[in-house]
Amino acid sequence: MRVSAPLAERIEFDLDTLAGIVDTDRSGWTRTALSQVDNDGRYEVLRMMRGAGLVADIDGAGNVIGRLPGRRSGRSLMIGSHVDTVDGGGRFDGNIGVVGAIEMVRSFREADVQLDHELVVVAFFSEEPNRFGLSCIGSRAMTGRLRPADLDRTDGHGLRFGDALPTAGIDPSRILSCAMDLSTVDAFVELHIEQGPYLESHGSQIGLVETITGISRFRALFGGRRDHAGTTGMDVRRDAGCAAAGTVLAVERIASQSLHGKGTTGSLTFTPEAVNVVTERAEMVGEFRGPESGWLRHACETLTEAAHLEGSARNVTVDVEWLPQQEPVPMNERLLDVCAAAVDELGFRRSTLFSGAEHDAAIMAQVVPTAMLFVPSVAGRSHCPEELTELNDITAGTTALAHTIFRIDRFDRPA
Amino acid sequence: MRVSAPLAERIEFDLDTLAGIVDTDRSGWTRTALSQVDNDGRYEVLRMMRGAGLVADIDGAGNVIGRLPGRRSGRSLMIGSHVDTVDGGGRFDGNIGVVGAIEMVRSFREADVQLDHELVVVAFFSEEPNRFGLSCIGSRAMTGRLRPADLDRTDGHGLRFGDALPTAGIDPSRILSCAMDLSTVDAFVELHIEQGPYLESHGSQIGLVETITGISRFRALFGGRRDHAGTTGMDVRRDAGCAAAGTVLAVERIASQSLHGKGTTGSLTFTPEAVNVVTERAEMVGEFRGPESGWLRHACETLTEAAHLEGSARNVTVDVEWLPQQEPVPMNERLLDVCAAAVDELGFRRSTLFSGAEHDAAIMAQVVPTAMLFVPSVAGRSHCPEELTELNDITAGTTALAHTIFRIDRFDRPA
Numbered sequence: 001m002r003v004s005a006p007l008a009e010r011i012e013f014d015l016d017t018l019a020g021i022v023d024t025d026r027s028g029w030t031r032t033a034l035s036q037v038d039n040d041g042r043y044e045v046l047r048m049m050r051g052a053g054l055v056a057d058i059d060g061a062g063n064v065i066g067r068l069p070g071r072r073s074g075r076s077l078m079i080g081s082h083v084d085t086v087d088g089g090g091r092f093d094g095n096i097g098v099v100g101a102i103e104m105v106r107s108f109r110e111a112d113v114q115l116d117h118e119l120v121v122v123a124f125f126s127e128e129p130n131r132f133g134l135s136c137i138g139s140r141a142m143t144g145r146l147r148p149a150d151l152d153r154t155d156g157h158g159l160r161f162g163d164a165l166p167t168a169g170i171d172p173s174r175i176l177s178c179a180m181d182l183s184t185v186d187a188f189v190e191l192h193i194e195q196g197p198y199l200e201s202h203g204s205q206i207g208l209v210e211t212i213t214g215i216s217r218f219r220a221l222f223g224g225r226r227d228h229a230g231t232t233g234m235d236v237r238r239d240a241g242c243a244a245a246g247t248v249l250a251v252e253r254i255a256s257q258s259l260h261g262k263g264t265t266g267s268l269t270f271t272p273e274a275v276n277v278v279t280e281r282a283e284m285v286g287e288f289r290g291p292e293s294g295w296l297r298h299a300c301e302t303l304t305e306a307a308h309l310e311g312s313a314r315n316v317t318v319d320v321e322w323l324p325q326q327e328p329v330p331m332n333e334r335l336l337d338v339c340a341a342a343v344d345e346l347g348f349r350r351s352t353l354f355s356g357a358e359h360d361a362a363i364m365a366q367v368v369p370t371a372m373l374f375v376p377s378v379a380g381r382s383h384c385p386e387e388l389t390e391l392n393d394i395t396a397g398t399t400a401l402a403h404t405i406f407r408i409d410r411f412d413r414p415a
Numbered sequence: 416m417r418v419s420a421p422l423a424e425r426i427e428f429d430l431d432t433l434a435g436i437v438d439t440d441r442s443g444w445t446r447t448a449l450s451q452v453d454n455d456g457r458y459e460v461l462r463m464m465r466g467a468g469l470v471a472d473i474d475g476a477g478n479v480i481g482r483l484p485g486r487r488s489g490r491s492l493m494i495g496s497h498v499d500t501v502d503g504g505g506r507f508d509g510n511i512g513v514v515g516a517i518e519m520v521r522s523f524r525e526a527d528v529q530l531d532h533e534l535v536v537v538a539f540f541s542e543e544p545n546r547f548g549l550s551c552i553g554s555r556a557m558t559g560r561l562r563p564a565d566l567d568r569t570d571g572h573g574l575r576f577g578d579a580l581p582t583a584g585i586d587p588s589r590i591l592s593c594a595m596d597l598s599t600v601d602a603f604v605e606l607h608i609e610q611g612p613y614l615e616s617h618g619s620q621i622g623l624v625e626t627i628t629g630i631s632r633f634r635a636l637f638g639g640r641r642d643h644a645g646t647t648g649m650d651v652r653r654d655a656g657c658a659a660a661g662t663v664l665a666v667e668r669i670a671s672q673s674l675h676g677k678g679t680t681g682s683l684t685f686t687p688e689a690v691n692v693v694t695e696r697a698e699m700v701g702e703f704r705g706p707e708s709g710w711l712r713h714a715c716e717t718l719t720e721a722a723h724l725e726g727s728a729r730n731v732t733v734d735v736e737w738l739p740q741q742e743p744v745p746m747n748e749r750l751l752d753v754c755a756a757a758v759d760e761l762g763f764r765r766s767t768l769f770s771g772a773e774h775d776a777a778i779m780a781q782v783v784p785t786a787m788l789f790v791p792s793v794a795g796r797s798h799c800p801e802e803l804t805e806l807n808d809i810t811a812g813t814t815a816l817a818h819t820i821f822r823i824d825r826f827d828r829p830a
Contacts, residue, residue: 088641088687129691196646213645217690226503228797229679230628230704230771231611234671236795241680242667248660256649264644265656266690268683272503275632275681275700276544277798285690289645356645357691380651382643383692 004107004402008395014048014099018083019091028088028385033126034168041083045098045123052105054121060178061141062125062170068105070118077405078188078368080122082360090387097191098123100398107402115409117186124360132161139360143367144179187335187408188370190361191401193389197380204351205396206343207374208336211354212362214296214328217287220247220307223317226272226280238315241270241279246310251286254299261290261299262356291328291354329362332369339371342403348396373400419522419817423810429463429514433498434506443503443800448541449583456498460513460538467520469536475593476556477540477585483520485533492820493603495537497775505802512606513538515813522817530824532601539775547576554775558782559594602750602823603785605776606816608804612795619766620811621758622789623751626769627777629711629743632702635662635722638732641687641695653730656685656694661725666701669714676705676714677771706743706769744777747784754786757818763811788815
């Protein structure tokens with residue numbers, strides 16, 4: 001049974017349309033939140049939703065929300081993703097989940113498939129870490145998880161996040177109070193590219209996400225002494241740069257010793273930047289990710305110890321500041337079974353995996369039964385201009401999404 | 416016999432005067448070459464020279480030169496140093512060699528000491544590495560060692576060095592042709608702070624420099640792959656930042672294994688700077704210094720090998736570009752003997768050491784018999800606001816300089 005036949009041509013056309021709305025001064029496909037092109041992109045999504053027959057608008061948190069009434073009022077199903085990108089990112093991350101959801105609605109209408117549930121399609125605002133260091137703004141606001149302190153975060157120019165929101169058409173005095181009543185939502189399903197190589201290397205068309213990774217991020221400051229590079233002996237210098245370099249390698253080493261853990265140093269700066277002066281201060285920003293909360297805690301403790309060892313070996317002060325740990329988030333098991341049944345019915349090859357990337361689904365899962373469907377990323381590349389998911393895989397993902405939603409609506413409403 | 420009695424009060428007054436001519440927007444005492452305060456500082460030196468009875472002017476390379484005629488024409492002795500500073504530097508580096516030389520002239524005149532030689536006092540232009548990456552501009556121009564290619568070096572804003580020279584009152588069309596005839600100069604002696612801890616730790620008042628360090632500087636570029644930090648396995652990522660961090664530690668390790676060698680990473684930058692993206696490119700700038708040419712070459716080869724090992728372990732490309740090696744420069748042995756005799760006659764405690772810093776004396780030594788006298792740096796600190804040399808040590812150094820010059824003039828004219 002094919003309940004719906006999404007058209008690859010329409011998916012391609014919509015993705016191309018969004019790929020044309022980017023900051024041409026930046027590499028790749030750049031449509032970062034709180035930019036004019038992101039405003040333009042979200043208005044384009046609004047037009048696409050209305051064109052597909054949805055009753056659509058933008059809420060107080062910048063989320064684009066389209067609704068298709070159900071045959072029986074009172075219960076809803078939600079699908080969607082985001083269309084903002086990282087700086088220098090690709091055309092598929094997030095975008096396919098929004099374009100696929102809208103195409104699913106078109107195909108339902110063409111096949112005269114009518115759901116009992118109201119269908120809610122969402123393009124969440126600012127999913128990627130923005131220049132204020134905040135991510136998943138739209139889903140946090142929708143679930144009531146955005147905090148007043150978040151509005152006080154500043155960017156590199158000292159601008160408050162709250163004061164930047166009006167450039168995105170968002171009233172900062174309203175964003176904290178625009179949480180939706182989600183008690184009537186029986187499921188949220190997000191279609192997304194994998195952003196890693198697992199599905200491709202296992203020959204799978206669809207990935208069912210069991211867990212979304214936990215993340216622990218830190219900022220480490222190393223304080224040494226500014227000295228003449230030619231006259232200060234190696235045994236007496238206090239080189240903050242060397243202590244930081246040792247800590248960069250510790251991040252790599254700790255993660256490499258685990259099975260699923262990842263460890264990354266995102267940035268490292270030396271002060272002063274002079275070839276003939278010993279580095280006085282170094283600042284690094286990094287993170288660990290993994291599906292196991294216990295390992296994450298272990299990695300953080302081990303790294304803090306390693307940084308202090310690197311510092312004490314050089315008489316350099318060390319201050320490691322950890323942000324609150326984002327715990328790993330399991331997806332709804334009952335919903336995963338429904339996804340598996342839908343995918344198997346379609347004859348698609350599937351794998352079960354965990355997501356190493358953060359997603360709005362991890363926020364939504366705290367309030368609504370949630371699942372994620374992944375489609376393969378060529379060579380596992382993402383957050384770069386080379387990011388690619390083949391059109392037939394996106395179409396297969398959209399078909400799987402449609403069959404999953406149809407099953408939930410008809411047979412498998414999760415508790 | 417005291418041929419001259421320099422006055423500590425006048426030295427202190429002149430150093431304080433120069434310490435007042437600094438860029439107050441920068442930390443420490445900042446008077447970098449090619450800034451208005453450096454122009455002001457060199458004009459202040461011109462006034463000091465004329466006040467001391469020297470016939471003084473500024474040459475085509477920005478050097479401030481004052482002359483005191485000798486009793487017999489034809490032969491000259493030269494003394495001096497520089498008054499430009501590093502960004503955020505101290506009040507003594509270079510300055511004491513200029514102020515001490517001028518005070519020596521005053522004390523000679525007061526004691527009615529007349530030399531057979533003409534005495535030439537110099538404040539060299541732009542000794543410290545300037546924002547074009549060039550150092551010892553004045554001494555290079557004076558010795559005919561400034562090259563046309565040097566004028567084409569650009570700063571961080573793309574400005575040519577040649578095009579920046581007029582802001583320092585220097586005509587770029589003349590600077591390459593203003594070499595002096597130095598064949599009549601029997602000796603150049605530079606008084607300078609040690610900038611390291613050797614004299615203080617050995618209880619010495621005066622240091623005789625045997626050799627000025629050699630320097631090898633490099634720029635290393637690491638090319639990895641931009642990937643999603645959450646989804647790209649540790650075993651497949653190509654992290655340019657980790658390869659660079661390993662190379663920073665290699666610089667430290669190679670230098671630490673030698674007796675006198677120094678190794679420093681001056682700057683390190685990661686691109687992009689995003690916590691959730693694997694570093695695609697890293698650029699580092701560093702150097703080795705040492706008094707032995709053979710060790711320097713060994714250090715460079717070992718570091719290049721280590722960088723390539725760090726790269727190949729992570730499938731990261733590595734390009735290490737070495738600037739031409741500045742060879743270690745020995746001071747004139749006969750002149751050192753004269754310095755030693757003068758210091759011993761004064762009853763000052765002395766050490767023989769090498770200079771880990773570069774100096775105009777290393778340029779002058781290629782043309783003129785050259786020596787350097789060091790005075791202690793408190794705690795070995797230099798190129799920082801905490802840089803300090805006690806006034807009595809500066810006065811002792813000035814006295815040693817005067818006695819050395821007197822001896823050369825009367826008894827020990829080097830061949």
